[in-house]
Amino acid sequence: MSEDLRNGESEMEMTSGAREALKRSGLSRRSFLKESGALIVCFSAFDLATGAVPAFAQDAQGVSSYRPRPNQLDSWIAIGGDGTVTAYTGKAELGQGIGTAQTQLVAEELCVPLERVKLIACDTAFTPDQGYTSGSQSHPANFNHSNLAQAAATAREALLRLASDRLGAPAGQLAAADGAIALKTDSSRKVTYQDLLGGQKFNLALDKNAQRKPASEWTVLGKPVPRADIPAIVTARFQFVHNVRVPGMLYGSVVRPPGVGATLVSVDEDSIRGVPGVVKVVVKGSFVGVVAQKLWQAVQAAYILRVNWTPGPPLPPQATFYDHLRAQQPTRDTLLVDSKDIDEKFTQAATVVKATYHHPYQMHGSMGSSCAVADVRGETATLWSATQGCWFMRNTSAMVLGLKPENVRVIFTRGSGCYGNNGADPVTYDAAILSQAVGKPVRVQLTRQDEMAWENYGMAFVMDERAALDAQGNIAAWDHESWVPVLGNRPGMERPGNVVTGFLAGFQPEPFAAQSPAPAPTRYNNNSNGIPSYLAGVIEGQPGGTGSIRGERVLIHNVVSPFFTGPLRSPERFQNTFAHESFLDELASKAKVDPVEYRLRHLSHARLRDVVKGAASAANWDARPSPKRATNRAAILTGRGISCVAYEGENGYASLVAEVEVEPATGVIRVQRVFVCVDCGPISNPEGLRNQTEGGTLQGVSRALFEEVTWDDHKITSVDWGTYRTYPLGFPIPTVQVVMINRPTENATGAGELAITTVAPAIANAVFDATGVRIRELPLNPERVKAALKQLV
Amino acid sequence: MGIKSNTEMSAQESSGVKPEVNDELKAITLKVNGTTHELQLDPNTPLLYVLTDDLGLYGPKFGCGLGQCGSCTVLVNGSAIRSCVTLVESVSGSEITTLEALGTPDKPHPIQQAFIDEQAAQCGFCLNAVIMTAKAFLDKNPHANDSDIESAMSTVLCRCFTHVRMLRAIKRYARGMTSTT
Numbered sequence: 001m002s003e004d005l006r007n008g009e010s011e012m013e014m015t016s017g018a019r020e021a022l023k024r025s026g027l028s029r030r031s032f033l034k035e036s037g038a039l040i041v042c043f044s045a046f047d048l049a050t051g052a053v054p055a056f057a058q059d060a061q062g063v064s065s066y067r068p069r070p071n072q073l074d075s076w077i078a079i080g081g082d083g084t085v086t087a088y089t090g091k092a093e094l095g096q097g098i099g100t101a102q103t104q105l106v107a108e109e110l111c112v113p114l115e116r117v118k119l120i121a122c123d124t125a126f127t128p129d130q131g132y133t134s135g136s137q138s139h140p141a142n143f144n145h146s147n148l149a150q151a152a153a154t155a156r157e158a159l160l161r162l163a164s165d166r167l168g169a170p171a172g173q174l175a176a177a178d179g180a181i182a183l184k185t186d187s188s189r190k191v192t193y194q195d196l197l198g199g200q201k202f203n204l205a206l207d208k209n210a211q212r213k214p215a216s217e218w219t220v221l222g223k224p225v226p227r228a229d230i231p232a233i234v235t236a237r238f239q240f241v242h243n244v245r246v247p248g249m250l251y252g253s254v255v256r257p258p259g260v261g262a263t264l265v266s267v268d269e270d271s272i273r274g275v276p277g278v279v280k281v282v283v284k285g286s287f288v289g290v291v292a293q294k295l296w297q298a299v300q301a302a303y304i305l306r307v308n309w310t311p312g313p314p315l316p317p318q319a320t321f322y323d324h325l326r327a328q329q330p331t332r333d334t335l336l337v338d339s340k341d342i343d344e345k346f347t348q349a350a351t352v353v354k355a356t357y358h359h360p361y362q363m364h365g366s367m368g369s370s371c372a373v374a375d376v377r378g379e380t381a382t383l384w385s386a387t388q389g390c391w392f393m394r395n396t397s398a399m400v401l402g403l404k405p406e407n408v409r410v411i412f413t414r415g416s417g418c419y420g421n422n423g424a425d426p427v428t429y430d431a432a433i434l435s436q437a438v439g440k441p442v443r444v445q446l447t448r449q450d451e452m453a454w455e456n457y458g459m460a461f462v463m464d465e466r467a468a469l470d471a472q473g474n475i476a477a478w479d480h481e482s483w484v485p486v487l488g489n490r491p492g493m494e495r496p497g498n499v500v501t502g503f504l505a506g507f508q509p510e511p512f513a514a515q516s517p518a519p520a521p522t523r524y525n526n527n528s529n530g531i532p533s534y535l536a537g538v539i540e541g542q543p544g545g546t547g548s549i550r551g552e553r554v555l556i557h558n559v560v561s562p563f564f565t566g567p568l569r570s571p572e573r574f575q576n577t578f579a580h581e582s583f584l585d586e587l588a589s590k591a592k593v594d595p596v597e598y599r600l601r602h603l604s605h606a607r608l609r610d611v612v613k614g615a616a617s618a619a620n621w622d623a624r625p626s627p628k629r630a631t632n633r634a635a636i637l638t639g640r641g642i643s644c645v646a647y648e649g650e651n652g653y654a655s656l657v658a659e660v661e662v663e664p665a666t667g668v669i670r671v672q673r674v675f676v677c678v679d680c681g682p683i684s685n686p687e688g689l690r691n692q693t694e695g696g697t698l699q700g701v702s703r704a705l706f707e708e709v710t711w712d713d714h715k716i717t718s719v720d721w722g723t724y725r726t727y728p729l730g731f732p733i734p735t736v737q738v739v740m741i742n743r744p745t746e747n748a749t750g751a752g753e754l755a756i757t758t759v760a761p762a763i764a765n766a767v768f769d770a771t772g773v774r775i776r777e778l779p780l781n782p783e784r785v786k787a788a789l790k791q792l793v
Numbered sequence: 794m795g796i797k798s799n800t801e802m803s804a805q806e807s808s809g810v811k812p813e814v815n816d817e818l819k820a821i822t823l824k825v826n827g828t829t830h831e832l833q834l835d836p837n838t839p840l841l842y843v844l845t846d847d848l849g850l851y852g853p854k855f856g857c858g859l860g861q862c863g864s865c866t867v868l869v870n871g872s873a874i875r876s877c878v879t880l881v882e883s884v885s886g887s888e889i890t891t892l893e894a895l896g897t898p899d900k901p902h903p904i905q906q907a908f909i910d911e912q913a914a915q916c917g918f919c920l921n922a923v924i925m926t927a928k929a930f931l932d933k934n935p936h937a938n939d940s941d942i943e944s945a946m947s948t949v950l951c952r953c954f955t956h957v958r959m960l961r962a963i964k965r966y967a968r969g970m971t972s973t974t
Contacts (some may be wrong), residue, residue, distance in 0.1 A: 095916025095953055226912055233917035234905040234924060236852035236893035243851050251846075275814050276835075295846045296838045300814055367856050367864060367918045367952045416856075417916030417953040448857040687912055691958065695915050698954035721861040721950060729923065730947025733956050 048099045048119050049228045051239040051414050068128045073158070073202040075128045076151030077106070083179045083194040085110050085117050089148050090130025091138040092122040092388065093229065095417045096752050097688035098138045100227045104685060105143060108221035109152030109213060110159075111176035112193070122390045122412030132389040132490065134420070134567060136651055136750020143684055143748035145212060153210035155202065162196045215682050215744030222744075224687035241413040242371045242445060244384045249373065249441040250279055251295040252434035253302030255288040256450050256500070259714035260562060261312025264288060271306035281305065282437040285506035289434045291442055299447075314713050315562050322358050322462045325483040328559035330514035335521050336530045336554040337537055337545075345477035345551035349468030353590055357579035358777040359461040361709035364568055365724060368416030369451040370423030374431035375441035376401060381408045385428040386415025389490065393425065396496040397432050400505055419569040419699070420458070421490050421499070423451045429501035449719040454500040457709055458568025459484050459561070463579035468551065473591025475602055477551025478532055480580070484572070485561030486512070500564060512560050526649025529573035529757070530554050532580040533646050534602040546605035546646045563709070563716070569699065570753040573647060574760065578704075578778060581643035581761030585626065586774060594623045595642055595765065607679050608646045610741060611655040614677030615642060618739045619657035626765070627772040633792060637662045638672075641765025643758045647750055653679040653741075654754035656697070658734075658762040662770045664793045667786025671701050671734040671763060679741040680751040686740060693738045693755045700759025701734070702727035706779050725781070813837065821885045825850070826894035836882035841865040843881050844891060852892030852921050856950075863922030863949040867891050873929035892921045895928070904928050907966035908959070915953030922949045927963040935970050942967060 068075030068088065078086040087106040093099030099119055107114045120126055122133070130141060142148040156176060163181035164171040167189055175184050182190030215222060232238035257263070264286040272278055272290070277297030282289045288307055292298035316324040346352055373384040381403055387393040390410040398405040415424055423446050435442040461484055468477040488498035488509040496502025497509045524537050524544025531537055535552040537545025545552075568574075588598035596616045603609050615621075619640065628639055639662070644655035656676040662669050674697055683689055706725035710718040718724035727733075760778055767785070768774045775788050818833040825848060832847060839858075844850045844867065853876050856864025860878040867876045868890040896902035901909060904924055914920055923946070930945040931937060937945070942963055951959065 095914070095918075097915075226909070227914065229917065230909050230912060230914050231898040231901065231905075233914055233920055234892075234908045235896055235898050235901055236850070236891065236921065237898055238917065239851065240854070240918065242854060243845075245846075245849060294842075296835060296842045299842075304814065365952055367862060367916075367950060368854055369856070369858075371855075414916070416918035419952070445855055448859060448861075691912060691915065691955070694957045695954045698956050699952075702954060720857060720859055722859075726950055726952065727954065727956075728947050729949040729951055729956055729959065730943040730945065732943070733960070736957055 048093060048103065048121070050232045050237055051229065066125065068126070070128045070147070071206050073151055073154050073204045073206055076148055077155040077202070079193050079197045079199075081194055081198040083112075083116060083192055083198065085112050085193070087117060087119050087148065087152070088127045089119060089121050089142065090128045091142055092133040092412045093414065094133060094388070095414070096692055097227060097685060098133070099229065100225055101684045101688055102142060102148060103228065104221045104223070104225050105149055106152050108218055109149065110156050112179040114220060114225065116179060124390050124394045124408070124410045129391040132392070134388050136647065136753045139680060139684065139748045139751055140651065143682070145208070149212060150206050150208065150210060153212050154204065154207040157207065157210045158202055158204055159193055159196055163191050166191050166196065221684055222682065223685070225685055226687070239413070240368070241373065241384055241386045241415045242368055244373045244413055244443070246373060246375060246441045249443055250291050250293060250438060251298040252289050252291045252431060252442045252444040253298040254430050254444065254446070254450065255290070255302050255305055255307055256454055257286065257309050257312070257504070259312045260315060260716070262309040265308040265310055268306040272301045272304050275301045275304060280438050282434055284433055285504055287433060287501060287504040289430060289444075291434050291438050312714055315711055317713070318711055321460065325460065325462050325485055325559055328483070328485070331516050332512065332514055332558040333516045333518035334556045334558070335518040336525065336556065337521055337535060337539060338553045339538060339551055342477055342479050342551055342553045346466070346468045346479075349476060350471040351469040351590060352466065353469065353587055354464070354466045355583055355586055355774070355776060357461070357463040357465065357582060359463070359575040359578055360778060361457040361460045361563065362568060362703055362707045363452060363455055363457050363709055363718070363724065364419045364422035365452060365726065366416040366418055366422045369446040369448050370415060370427040371443065371445035372424070372428040372431040373441060373443045374428065374435040376432055376436040377439055379403060379407050381432060381435075383408065383410045383428055383432060384413045385410055386413060386418065386424040387428055388418065388421065388424070392491055392493055393428055395493045396491040396502065397429060399494070399507070400429050400496050400502060401432055401436050420567040420571065421456050423455050425491055426454070426499040426501040429496060429499070429505065433501070433505060452719045452724060453716040454564070456488055456499060456564040456566030458571060459486065459565045459575065461575040461579070463576070465579055465583040467583070467587055469587065469591060473593060475534060475549050475587060478535055478549050480530065480532065480554045481557070482530070482576070483557045483559060486558050486565050487561040488564040489566050498564070498566075509564070518555060524649075526646075529576045529580070529645060529648065530556055531649070532584070533608060533644065534584060546608050546649070547602050548604050549602060569696070570757045573645065573753070573757050574703070577643065577645050577757045578760040578764070581645075581758070582764050582774070582776065585641065585761070585765040585768065589626050589768070592625045594625055596621055596623060599642070599644060605646060607653045608644060611653045611677040611679050612642070612644045614739045614741060615644075615655035615657045615675050618677060618737055619659070619673075619675035621657065626769040628769050635663065635665065637664065637770040639766045639768070639770025641762045641767070641769055643761040643765065645754070645757045647754050647757060650749075652749035652751060652754045654758050656755060656758035656762045658759070658766045660763060660766040660770060662767055662785065662789070664771065664786070664789035667782035667784070667789065669705060669763065669767060669780055669785060670732060674734045674736045675739065676736065676755050676758070677739040677741065678751070678754045679743060680754065681746040681748040682744045683740055683742045684748065689740055689751055690738050692752045694736045696752065696754065696756035697736050697759055698727060698733060700756040701763070704760035704763045704778060704780055706781060708779050708781075819882065821881055823881070823885065823889060824887065825889045826891060834881055836880065838881045839877050840867070840879040840881045840884055841876035844876060850891050850893060854918060854921055856918075856922070861950070862919075863926055864919060866922045866925040868925060868929055871929065871932060873926045892925055895924070903969055904966040907962040907969070911958045911962040911965060913955060913958035913962040915955050919949070919951040923951065923959050923963070927966070931967050931970060935967070937967060939964055
């Protein structure tokens with residue numbers, strides 16, 4: 001099988017990591033390509049343990065006609081001649097642990113040891129299209145009764161049927177274990193998977209009636225299986241997209257405009273005459289890039305290249321930006337819920353409470369600036385990309401390149417953690433455009449400044465909250481209105497202009513569709529968590545919400561953003577939850593009721609109530625109204641706060657208690673202890689869930705305390721770690737106690753965005769508890785806190 | 794020969810290595826992970842670029858190019874340095890150690906093993922920074938207490954915020970060092 005590996009030509013076309021992976025698989029490159037069309041391959045294209053991917057760029061045509069159909073079992077599962085189970089998934093390992101969890105799922109359903117499962121993720125040549133790996137959707141998509149889980153269950157039942165024929169015994173008398181099926185009463189009568197089906201196709205549709213193994217029988221799923229990739233990462237054997245090198249590869253650098261909205265006038269190629277190694281200056285619309293022989297030469301050339309730009313229009317001043325948003329026209333208005341009796345309820349109220357909350361633009365700010373490698377030759381292209389959506393990337397890069405989508409192969413290759421649409425998509429277009437221009441493979445890695453100045457930021461928010469309290473202090477009505485700027489997004493199937501490179505290359509972002517007034521809502525949808533958890537969410541007579549408040553209105557105004565925007569971990573939900581959960585605390589304080597008790601009084605959803613109780617109990621919650629009745633003139637004040645969320649309305653539940661110290665003289669907040677309770681249905685890997693919850697919590701602390709995109713009259717000024725603050729490793733960190741509620745009989749929900757959504761309001765509530773001062777704008781940086789607490793010093 | 798940029802790219806002017814052109818290559822001897830390499834290089838090339846692109850190493854990574862995050866950390870004569878802002882010429886002849894030289898997946902170095910044991914990674918991109926910075930510090934300060942360790946790590950960034958586990962892994966390794974010395 002391995003003669004091709006000794007063939008110099010084919011060896012030249014692969015990265016060493018890919019060669020090693022291939023060698024380990026015992027399969028030749030040629031036979032891999034030949035057989036992969038029928039999907040009876042038995043090695044991992046993207047090796048979860050090493051990140052290695054095959055690099056046979058110009059063989060893309062050989063596999064491009066294959067498009068796995070999601071209703072076919074062979075699209076998901078293949079039994080190799082050696083008994084290896086290869087699983088194909090459209091959900092990528094981004095660092096969140098889903099790769100290992102999916103391996104556990106397949107091992108569990110197919111009754112094979114973990115090490116016999118190979119997972120291939122997100123390669124348009126092999127894997128089913130499962131859209132984006134995003135939005136806390138991987139766990140629900142692949143661990144319930146569809147997609148990968150259903151494929152694995154279908155495969156097990158199919159193998160049992162085959163074994164039944166082979167062994168001449170009814171399937172009910174057979175049991176699968178360790179990659180073989182044996183008679184329950186006589187384990188010597190058995191047949192292995194490879195003997196039943198090794199190297200052949202199932203030729204079956206996914207069976208929606210195939211039985212998942214009940215959680216009570218799990219031996220692999222639900223266990224704290226260690227991440228498969230960590231040994232290679234810690235020993236520098238793991239191939240990130242930044243490490244991909246293909247033969248003949250050149251290096252590209254891009255020159256972004258000096259300010260927002262600036263357009264290209266001219267490029268003076270003479271200005272880099274003295275720079276060695278330059279291959280080509282590439283211009284496409286307002287896209288400018290340079291290709292050189294070596295990385296350093298490309299960086300030099302892009303830096304030195306003299307480029308003339310028009311000045312962009314002036315940016316709205318940051319100091320008054322929130323007022324600017326409120327005044328923007330036109331708007332796109334959305335009503336999420338409207339009981340139509342709000343005005344009446346407010347008229348009857350014993351007390352009306354109002355507050356406005358502000359949330360800045362924040363960024364993904366990946367550790368490694370984004371990188372991609374593209375090999376575009378003639379009519380075909382291969383892209384190594386850390387995109388979260390390889391199928392979308394295939395379509396939109398084809399648009400950018402003027403190629404047919406079926407001639408583009410996108411191979412997901414892990415990048416630096418993204419937390420949403422960071423620079424991974426635009427840099428893939430960058431590499432593709434430059435590679436096409438020179439007809440050779442090109443690698444592009446953005447500068448730190450270009451990464452941070454041009455990514456799709458998490459949206460700024462202005463949020464007005466208003467509540468009517470009755471004579472007992474209970475909430476009779478809640479009115480929420482927000483202003484949210486948007487521009488661009490993920491590219492989807494047809495909008496390369498939604499991110500910077502596509503835009504510069506001449507594609508427009510999705511047009512802003514104005515709509516005012518908002519149409520009446522027709523179904524309950526709390527995907528954005530725009531609806532506070534305490535509302536009943538009644539639409540056309542049906543309550544869909546998690547709370548009991550019947551006087552309810554939620555109105556959102558989208559307006560045009562001066563900067564590109566897009567999903568940042570817990571998009572919209574982070575911002576809305578900051579306002580809702582802070583405001584709920586304001587109401588509890590007004591009613592002089594303990595914040596936990598006040599929450600439970602207005603929450604009707606059992607699982608949401610349970611996480612609130614779980615967090616409060618873990619924290620040994622000091623039940624009393626806030627603020628604390630203590631002298632608030634001490635040098636250091638302490639307090640505790642709580643918050644909760646039903647993520648996306650129904651995609652997981654979290655509650656978090658933060659204990660803080662506040663120093664009014666300096667404005668410094670120190671989060672001392674965090675207790676976070678999460679419920680994502682059945683826990684697929686408790687260690688993975690704990691890791692995500694701890695990481696999400698601290699990312700939430702960083703966003704709550706430090707992070708804010710800044711700009712001047714024409715450009716972004718938060719462009720490195722000196723100008724965009726983040727929470728460094730050595731900064732005092734809180735202890736984080738994670739309480740996980742396991743619900744084996746419920747559906748799997750999202751997990752990665754639960755904790756982070758609850759952090760900022762819990763901290764703001766704790767600061768209020770400590771100081772009696774409510775701060776309604778993020779980040780709670782020392783300058784803002786010091787100013788707010790001036791009267792306490 | 795040097796060419797100054799006339800492009801208005803203010804962000805690039807903040808810090809980091811200024812890409813001034815030097816088209817005269819120089820013979821530079823680099824000792825990396827015990828192997829000596831004789832290279833013809835622009836002496837102003839950042840060390841990182843030589844390690845990742847001329848030598849194809851996976852350990853040091855480009856994070857910011859400004860010396861702010863630590864992704865590019867390597868050991869030079871046992872001290873942690875940020876290779877993205879270190880001119881290659883300045884380390885000619887020095888002993889350079891990268892993450893891959895510490896151990897292998899089958900036989901990891903004790904500090905690498907501590908990270909495996911604590912499952913101290915999410916995306917893993919920053920681990921080079923974290924492990925190399927911690928190792929260099931603890932090699933010189935084997936009896937460091939927790940607060941010393943935290944302050945030694947205070948200029949290393951992780952955007953997945955795996956802080957809890959990574960600090961635990963470092964402290965686990967530090968305790969192991971103390972107990973065996």
